[in-house]
């Protein structure tokens with residue numbers, strides 16, 4: 001890992017470390033509990049070694065007739081104490097740290113929800129639902145390892161090396177130095193070295209996992225189409241390719257983790273031999289007693305416990321980095337938007353596009369080019385154009401769901417991006433081509449627009465779209481379930497239900513995309529006459545391919561024509 005990589009790693013993880021720092025009290029207690037567990041494990045082994053050796057030597061001396069005494073109570077008590085603190089602190093540490101991690105997860109998810117809520121429709125629609133799911137699950141999971149796997153264990157290991165080295169130096173400084181150097185190098189390798197080795201594969205794996213999940217969901221959703229066009233095999237082949245890459249990286253990371261574990265074992269083993277050799281020399285020169293010599297060596301052996309979690313955690317550091325990078329990108333996208341503060345009046349809203357150009361990300365040509373149009377308060381404008389002319393793009397701009405690449409979008413003479421987010425859905429209503437109905441009752445689907453609407457209002461809204469007779473004839477009336485995505489309803493019924501839902505609100509600007517699509521002429525004419533009354537006193541933009549084909553939307557004051565993303569002169573009327 002170069003210096004540049006190290007800097008980018010720091011900047012990538014910095015926002016998340018700051019988030020962790022908000023819980024620094026809990027994290028410090030958790031780390032202390034980890035350290036206590038480790039110290040108890042080292043103490044237990046070291047003291048046991050000392051005690052067994054001292055007892056053996058005392059026994060031998062007694063057998064040889066020497067008069068010696070050994071206090072067995074203090075070391076025996078110490079061993080019991082370490083055994084007890086090791087068990088209790090491990091249990092409490094697991095409980096406490098898992099609780100901390102769950103709290104961190106809640107912090108991370110809440111922060112991500114906040115970020116997602118701040119994204120406009122445009123940014124949200126650039127990714128598949130599965131990608132957002134991946135952000136909320138796998139990415140957050142990868143980040144939660146930041147404390148438990150990447151911060152606390154190396155911190156505890158470093159403190160433990162310093163403490164052990166100081167402890168051993170008390171009797172034999174050169175052995176203390178050997179411990180500091182050898183185990184310090186091992187910690188360096190297991191953190192820095194392992195992360196360098198695993199960085200590429202763990203990053204790639206994280207990216208491939210997201211692709212794999214997205215494509216897999218896409219395959220299940222589109223299974224019927226893939227089978228109908230005999231494309232299932234090629235689609236599956238692409239999935240297999242990603243899976244093969246995932247498996248190869250998994251194997252690579254497994255091998256690297258095994259290498260890390262081997263390095264950790266070799267490091268502890270080598271340190272043990274060196275300390276034993278130095279201690280044996282000190283013993284033969286009378287500098288050190290036998291029990292202390294054994295105690296030093298066993299203390300080093302117990303250090304295995306401190307190094308064991310490092311190899312796997314740091315081999316997978318790339319996953320955490322990718323997750324953090326993705327979430328940082330999202331945060332940056334939200335941070336770049338203006339803090340909104342303006343609200344809309346309760347009257348009909350004037351709307352304006354000032355020299356607006358809109359280019360979708362990655363598109364070769366703009367969807368809208370230098371479009372300027374004004375809709376006065378209370379006016380009804382029909383925006384006509386062929387499929388792909390840019391009508392829906394205009395609607396999304398007016399509804400604040402898209403931001404223009406250039407130019408200004410004004411509602412009520414205020415820039416749309418400066419409007420408080422909740423004011424837009426309250427005052428601007430859009431009926432798009434895509435109808436979203438939920439697998440719930442008719443009443444629940446209607447009450448999305450107004451949760452406190454009573455049944456009288458619901459029946460009135462249904463009557464406005466000529467659905468009240470049909471609904472009254474259903475055995476369960478308003479409690480009838482519409483099925484997933486409104487499957488129990490016809491296309492025309494779904495559209496009218498969506499229109500009824502829209503009429504439960506009180507918007508100042510109404511945008512209706514082909515409001516009568518899928519309706520027969522008689523029903524369309526009846527709905528048009530109800531709609532006409534409801535639209536009075538509101539600004540209206542109709543999006544239509546053309547006028548005069550079937551039933552026109554009611555009360556059109558002016559007609560505009562869009563052609564290939566530009567406002568065009570109206571064609572001369574047919575004679």
Ligand SMILES: Nc1ncnc2c1ncn2[C@@H]1O[C@H](COP(=O)(O)OP(=O)(O)OP(=O)(O)O)[C@@H](O)[C@H]1O
Nearest residue numbers: 360361363367385386387388389390391392393394
């Ligand atoms: N999310 C998107 N990403 C990229 N390009 C898009 C996106 N949405 C629309 N476009 C492109 O922008 C242009 C205008 O599309 P738009 O949906 O605004 O047209 P429209 O007039 O509403 O069409 P229709 O009547 O078929 O709904 C089209 O060329 C379309 O391909």
